[in-house]
Amino acid sequence: MYTPHTPEERQAMLRAIGVERIEDLFVDVPAKYRYPKMNLPPAMTEMEATAQMQSLAEANEQVGKDLISFLGAGAYHHYVPAVVDHILRRGEFYTAYTPYQPEVSQGTLHAIFEYQSLMCALTGMEVANASMYDGATAVAEAVNMAYHVFRGKRPKAVLAPSLHPQYIATTLTYYGHSDREVVIPEEGPTAEPDVVLKYVDDRTSLVMVQYPDFFGRMYDFTELAQAVHERGALFGVAVNPMALGLFKAPGEMGADIVTAEGQPLGIPLSFGGPYLGVFATRKKYVRKIAGRLVGETVDSRGQRAYVLTLTAREQHIRRARATSNICTNNALMALAATVYLGLLGKQGLRQVAELNYHKAHYAAQRIAALEGYELAFPNTPFFNEFTVKTPVPASQILQALLDEFDILGGYDLGQDYPELDHHLLIAVTEMNTREQIDLLAEALNVIARRG
Amino acid sequence: MAQQDVKIREPLLIELSTPGRRGVRFPEPDVPQADLPEDLVRSDLPLPEVSEVDVVRHYTRLSQYNHGVDINFYPLGSCTMKYNPKVNEDMARLPGFLNIHPLQPVETVQGALAVMYTLQEALKEITGMAGVSLQPAAGAHGELTGVLIIREYHRSRGDTKRNKILVPDSAHGTNPASSAMSGMRVVEIPSDKRGNIDLEKLKAECDDTLAGLMITNPNTLGLFEEHIEEVVQAVHEAGGLVYGDGANLNALLGIARFGDMGFDVVHLNLHKTFSTPHGGGGPGSGPVAVAEHLVDFLPGPVVTIVDQDEEGTPIYGFTWPEKSIGRVKAFYGHFGVMVRALTYILMLGADGLRQVAEDAVLNANYLRVLLQDTYHIPYNRLCKHEFVAEGRWPDAPGIRALDISKRLMDFGFHPPTNYFPLIVHEALMIEPTETESKATLDAFIDAMKQIAREARENPELLRKAPHNTPFGRVDEVRAARQLILTWFDWA
Numbered sequence: 001m002y003t004p005h006t007p008e009e010r011q012a013m014l015r016a017i018g019v020e021r022i023e024d025l026f027v028d029v030p031a032k033y034r035y036p037k038m039n040l041p042p043a044m045t046e047m048e049a050t051a052q053m054q055s056l057a058e059a060n061e062q063v064g065k066d067l068i069s070f071l072g073a074g075a076y077h078h079y080v081p082a083v084v085d086h087i088l089r090r091g092e093f094y095t096a097y098t099p100y101q102p103e104v105s106q107g108t109l110h111a112i113f114e115y116q117s118l119m120c121a122l123t124g125m126e127v128a129n130a131s132m133y134d135g136a137t138a139v140a141e142a143v144n145m146a147y148h149v150f151r152g153k154r155p156k157a158v159l160a161p162s163l164h165p166q167y168i169a170t171t172l173t174y175y176g177h178s179d180r181e182v183v184i185p186e187e188g189p190t191a192e193p194d195v196v197l198k199y200v201d202d203r204t205s206l207v208m209v210q211y212p213d214f215f216g217r218m219y220d221f222t223e224l225a226q227a228v229h230e231r232g233a234l235f236g237v238a239v240n241p242m243a244l245g246l247f248k249a250p251g252e253m254g255a256d257i258v259t260a261e262g263q264p265l266g267i268p269l270s271f272g273g274p275y276l277g278v279f280a281t282r283k284k285y286v287r288k289i290a291g292r293l294v295g296e297t298v299d300s301r302g303q304r305a306y307v308l309t310l311t312a313r314e315q316h317i318r319r320a321r322a323t324s325n326i327c328t329n330n331a332l333m334a335l336a337a338t339v340y341l342g343l344l345g346k347q348g349l350r351q352v353a354e355l356n357y358h359k360a361h362y363a364a365q366r367i368a369a370l371e372g373y374e375l376a377f378p379n380t381p382f383f384n385e386f387t388v389k390t391p392v393p394a395s396q397i398l399q400a401l402l403d404e405f406d407i408l409g410g411y412d413l414g415q416d417y418p419e420l421d422h423h424l425l426i427a428v429t430e431m432n433t434r435e436q437i438d439l440l441a442e443a444l445n446v447i448a449r450r451g
Numbered sequence: 452m453a454q455q456d457v458k459i460r461e462p463l464l465i466e467l468s469t470p471g472r473r474g475v476r477f478p479e480p481d482v483p484q485a486d487l488p489e490d491l492v493r494s495d496l497p498l499p500e501v502s503e504v505d506v507v508r509h510y511t512r513l514s515q516y517n518h519g520v521d522i523n524f525y526p527l528g529s530c531t532m533k534y535n536p537k538v539n540e541d542m543a544r545l546p547g548f549l550n551i552h553p554l555q556p557v558e559t560v561q562g563a564l565a566v567m568y569t570l571q572e573a574l575k576e577i578t579g580m581a582g583v584s585l586q587p588a589a590g591a592h593g594e595l596t597g598v599l600i601i602r603e604y605h606r607s608r609g610d611t612k613r614n615k616i617l618v619p620d621s622a623h624g625t626n627p628a629s630s631a632m633s634g635m636r637v638v639e640i641p642s643d644k645r646g647n648i649d650l651e652k653l654k655a656e657c658d659d660t661l662a663g664l665m666i667t668n669p670n671t672l673g674l675f676e677e678h679i680e681e682v683v684q685a686v687h688e689a690g691g692l693v694y695g696d697g698a699n700l701n702a703l704l705g706i707a708r709f710g711d712m713g714f715d716v717v718h719l720n721l722h723k724t725f726s727t728p729h730g731g732g733g734p735g736s737g738p739v740a741v742a743e744h745l746v747d748f749l750p751g752p753v754v755t756i757v758d759q760d761e762e763g764t765p766i767y768g769f770t771w772p773e774k775s776i777g778r779v780k781a782f783y784g785h786f787g788v789m790v791r792a793l794t795y796i797l798m799l800g801a802d803g804l805r806q807v808a809e810d811a812v813l814n815a816n817y818l819r820v821l822l823q824d825t826y827h828i829p830y831n832r833l834c835k836h837e838f839v840a841e842g843r844w845p846d847a848p849g850i851r852a853l854d855i856s857k858r859l860m861d862f863g864f865h866p867p868t869n870y871f872p873l874i875v876h877e878a879l880m881i882e883p884t885e886t887e888s889k890a891t892l893d894a895f896i897d898a899m900k901q902i903a904r905e906a907r908e909n910p911e912l913l914r915k916a917p918h919n920t921p922f923g924r925v926d927e928v929r930a931a932r933q934l935i936l937t938w939f940d941w942a
Contacts, residue, residue: 001798002534002726003810004888010810013817013889025812026706028675028833033707035805038576043800046538053794057547059562064550067559071552074781081475083507085544091521092514095535098732100527100868102925103917104860106461107517108731111510114464117937121497127936130732133588136781144632166781173599173750173777177606178634220491248493261781270543271563272553272782273588274734286936292732295930296940300915300923304457309930315591315628316871320637325628328589328722332730339510342464343474345500351477354487361485381488402556411554434481 001043063269066406068436070363072385072427073214073411074135074164075272076264078242078352079430084266084339094332098292102307103299108331109306112294115338122244122341123258124251125280130292131334132277132326135238135261136170139163139208141279141290141324142236142257143171146206147180148288148323149234154205156181158196161189162213163238165416189417190376193219200231206257208236211250212243215413215425216385217377225254241265241278241337243383245353257281266340267333276333287313290324292331352430356384359437360428364388366441367426372448376423385427387413391448394424405443460921461512465938468499474506516921517731518865524891526818528837528868528880529623529671531701531723536798539726539791548790553782557768563786564767567754570793574738577796577804578697578717579710582746582772584753585738586784590698593718593737594629594665599776600716600741600748601663601692602633607748607774613662613690619648621672621872626665626696635662642874646672646830650681657689663715667696669703669835671872671880673815683713692716692745700724701884702812702835705805715742721785725792736788751775752783810885811836814892818883821896825903829875837882839875847906850913852877855902857924858916862898 005013010022019025026034044052063069063077071077088094092107099105099112112130119128132138143157157175159168161184168184175182181203187195196207207228212218225235236257237250242264250258262276263269281289287310295309315322344352364386368375372391390397394412401409414421428437459466501509518525525532542548551560571583587593598616605613616630619640627637638656643649648666664686668676676682686693695709695717701724703709709717721727722735729735741749752769759765769783799807812835819838823831826840842852856866856879868880883892905912917923935941 001803002536003806003885005810005813009889010813013813017813017816017820022809022813025809025816025833028677029703029707030680033711035706036579036708036711038705038801038804040573040576040801040804041797043803044797046798049794049797050538050542052797053542053566053790054545054547056562056565057542057545059565060547060551061555061559062546062550063552063555065546067555069552071554073554075553077550077552079477081503083474083503086507087510087514089540090511090514092517092519093510094540094728094730095519095521095525095532096517096731097525097527097530097532097729097865101518101856101860101866102927103857103920103922104518104865105516105731106922107513107515110461110463110513110516112732113937117463117465117939118498120937120939126939133592133734134781137588137592137779164781166778169778170780173779174595174632175634176777177602180634218488218491244493245496246487246493247491252493268549269552270549271551271560271786272784273780274785274787275781283934283936286934293936296933296935297926297930298457299925302456302458303460303922305922305925307925307927307930309927309934309936315624317624318628319624320627320631322624322628322631325591325595325625325632326589327591327625328729328733328735330588330730330734331732332728333734335510335731338464339506341498342501342506342509343503344498345468345472345474346496346498347471347473347500348475348477349498350496355477355480357487358480358484359482362482365485381491398556402559408552408555430477437482 064431067408068406069408070410070426070428070440071408073425074261075269076427077269077429077431078264080266080268081343083343084336087339088332088336093335099308102305106305109294111335111338113296113306115334116294118338118341119278119280122241123280124249125258126283127286128280129289130294131329131331132279132291133330134275134277136167138259138277138279139167139238140171140174142208142259143175143206144324145288145290146234149285150205154203155179156183156204157206158183158199158204160193160196160209161185161191162215163208163210164214167238190215194224197227200228200233202232204233206234206236208238210238212240212383212385215387216382217380218247218382221253242353245349246357262337265337267336274330274333276330276337288323291326291329355430359432360384360386363428363437366437367444370441370445370448373444384429385425388424388426390422390424393421397424397447400447401443407440407443463938464499464501467501467505467509470500472500472502474501474503523863524887524895525865526867526881526883527865528882529698531882531884533726533884534886535726535728536795539794542794543787543790561767564754566790566793568767570789571754573796574719574740578740579708580717580740581743582749583738583740584749585789586750586779587737587739588780588785589733589735590718590720590737591625591629592779593739594625595632596739596750596779597694597716597718598630598633598635600745603748603776604745605662612660615660616662617656617664619666621670621874622665622667623696623698646674647677648682650678653682654685657685659690661689661691663692663694665694665696667699669699672830672839673834673837674830675835679712698723699836702808704808705801706808710742715745721788721792726795727788727791734785734788736785747773748776750777750779807885814883814885814887817892818881822899825900837880839872840879841875842877842879844906847910850906850910852879854913854916855879858902858913859898860917861919864895864898
């Protein structure tokens with residue numbers, strides 16, 4: 001199908017090689033392994049495959065079409081302007097490999113340089129890499145970088161218990177049984193952020209917090225960052241990048257590393273991926289950073305040009321002593337974020353962030369006024385997501401919202417924290433209308449009164 | 452802002468910026484405005500301000516400075532730059548796949564789970580392995596996952612002294628890097644004169660500290676390991692596990708299966724073998740497949756059939772393997788990439804996949820044989836999907852593989868992989884893939900032969916190449932020295 005040779009051409013090529021049959025090209029494979037039977041469905045035409053994939057796609061209930069969604073918890077339903085995907089669909093971008101040959105890759109390299117600049121603008125940091133897989137693996141890489149900054153002499157990382165549970169889980173998988181220690185404070189998931197200090201000692205390389213945290217709360221980390229620095233460790237913050245359109249950048253608070261799940265910046269939900277891992281830090285740690293970095297230079301004709309730089313950090317040069325094993329990252333998703341931020345710019349990002357803020361606060365106020373419901377953290381600022389205490393288990397509420405109202409009502413925190421089984425995490429974005437929010441409030445009221 | 456002596460072919464977004472300009476607008480709020488927490492609100496947001504037209508033209512112009520598979524031949528060894536079918540892109544963007552949240556209740560996303568389950572099953576058939584996790588985001592991520600599985604397998608048996616991973620000297624750099632990241636000790640095994648792993652040196656390292664061997668087959672020389680049975684046997688007899696780097700699976704589709712060869716863990720690159728685009732550096736997808744004794748260790752969650760409805764239609768759910776190493780990323784992996792790969796597998800079927808491998812190997816051997824009199828090929832025997840030539844000649848002093856690569860750009864071709872594998876001097880690693888026509892291969896052969904002549908007759912032409920591209924040779928040393936990594940570094 002995607003193989004262009006005619007039988008005559010194949011014969012001509014076999015003759016040129018000096019063999020008779022195509023099977024002669026595989027005589028180096030032991031005969032007992034050769035030509036296994038593979039039980040796969042017969043080949044389909046494009047028409048048939050399209051029909052099959054369409055029927056699978058239609059078996060899903062879509063956010064925004066079939067379901068009203070207030071579900072976030074690390075992935076958010078936002079508007080993606082038409083331009084973003086039109087640029088992503090240019091074959092020159094998506095059918096290129098990693099830009100190893102700069103003379104024929106200036107499009108990708110130039111865009112990555114812009115991405116690095118935009119991520120620094122947003123986070124208040126000085127250097128950003130070309131991307132990582134997602135928000136979870138970016139946190140794991142932060143733990144790894146901090147370990148290398150102290151040359152293994154500070155093997156411990158302290159992760160705030162209010163970090164996304166899947167980010168914690170991923171980091172534990174990476175380093176769980178190695179010589180690294182990953183410590184999660186035992187004071188419970190919703191403890192105040194400075195609980196981490198108790199666990200910071202002279203063996204600690206990194207303290208990692210989240211902004212907003214998994215429960216939606218936002219804190220000014222300036223003092224905490226200072227306290228962590230006094231103990232000699234690095235301070236890392238995992239952010240929602242859209243919140244940074246409105247809120248103080250972690251760089252202003254003294255962060256040494258900022259990571260993010262970049263999905264809110266123009267990347268569709270797509271059932272969890274591909275998303276975008278953002279990783280930014282201070283320039284003094286640039287030789288410890290993982291992944292690709294693009295730097296500015298000139299070409300032989302005196303033109304400004306871009307190129308992968310400081311590659312001696314990476315696996316293809318340093319092998320077992322590389323700063324990380326990462327090779328392929330999520331470049332096309334970084335391009336999506338770049339185009340998205342280019343379009344929105346200074347005013348647009350602030351506007352959409354404020355829209356999220358106002359709608360979420362309207363929803364919080366409506367829900368908090370309902371009998372039986374209250375905000376779990378009424379005095380802590382939040383962005384577009386907040387935690388509600390519910391009169392009956394959150395799982396029951398979500399089931400009723402889905403069955404009776406076609407609403408995805410949020411995330412049942414009892415899934416990760418049994419003690420929070422009466423807690424619901426609700427996200428509201430620019431995609432939610434006032435009518436939808438009112439409907440959610442009414443539905444929650446109905447469900448509560450019925451008990 | 453930028454350095455004044457430098458010519459600017461395309462400005463950066465920040466240079467296109469004009470205060471007050473906008474590229475997109477959002478609706479006014481339909482809810483009352485809430486108070487902002489003033490001490491947490493940022494005072495400055497230093498983003499560019501450009502119009503929609505600016506953005507579209509800027510990125511369209513930039514795209515034209517790229518070489519992609521859609522433009523011309525891209526024989527980048529070990530990267531399998533085959534054609535990326537357009538229908539795959541459309542399928543990944545079906546609204547029913549694009550607009551579903553990863554944490555929706557499973558009963559509302561049965562179509563998505565069916566995609567994942569079907570792909571898991573297909574990859575099991577293709578590799579001959581017993582279980583698959585689709586979670587890893589890229590090849591190196593799959594390697595890390597695989598090594599973590601190996602580590603956990605030994606640990607679960609109380610066999611804690613096994614901390615050594617063997618890696619051939621021809622391996623991808625990600626192999627030792629992934630092993631080191633998992634806290635393993637890496638020992639490199641040399642290759643023998645025929646390009647196989649040195650069997651005696653391997654056996655000498657097979658002791659009771661051996662956790663496993665990471666092997667690429669066909670290896671990065673494009674050669675099928677001639678002693679694969681002995682290699683697997685030696686590692687297994689010492690109590691180690693065999694990890695297969697599936698980066699080069701394209702040569703073996705329907706020809707031979709890792710599972711049948713006794714491999715314990717393998718990873719696949721959906722963005723190489725299964726035609727999903729590389730995106731200029733990702734997103735890829737690196738599923739891991741394991742043999743029966745390791746199925747319980749796979750990262751979770753995996754998709755299983757948990758029930759069936761009255762008509763016998765399967766109901767899918769997420770389940771956790773019993774001794775799972777845990778999750779290796781948030782959610783379930785690069786779902787959009789999975790949709791593309793499944794579309795490809797559905798359209799090829801078993802026969803089509805075998806055709807892929809046959810034509811990939813046919814094309815590589817055709818190039819090898821027709822170039823072998825012009826370029827020295829140090830391990831010159833029947834190759835699989837790729838081969839490695841030397842980019843140097845005794846009678847063309849000063850010409851390096853890099854010069855040949857840059858000169859190839861003038862003919863409209865992307866260069867082969869340079870300087871890898873490390874065991875070949877001035878390596879040019881050439882992987883044509885199955886999607887290239889004989890006419891394209893012949894044009895490439897002509898260009899390579901012409902360049903070989905030029906190397907003797909007009910070496911300056913090579914040393915100053917490329918000439919016909921929008922950009923000339925790029926100064927890497929200057930980039931590393933001045934270290935301008937954002938436009939804020941200009942100040």
